[in-house]
Amino acid sequence: MSEAASADRSAAHSTSTSEIGSFCSARCSCGWRGPARRARSLAREDATTHMTAATAVGES
Secondary structure, rough: HHHHHHHHHHHOEEOOOOOOOOEEEEEOOOEEOOEEEEEEEHHHHHHHHHHHHHHHHOOO
16 A cells, blocks of 8 residues: 555544543544543543554555
8 A cells, every 4th residue: 555545544534632521532533533531641542543443444
């Protein structure tokens, strides 16, 4: 697979975190949303896991 194709897939997935009260959750531009977490680090891990899974699906 070319690097350009891989970059296009990752560009379709742009993650961020948002806070509501004392909870933080990860979100992605593709519409995915992670569970509410009390620890920001866990929300960031959810986002990383989502990005890894999204990239791996395209490589298969």
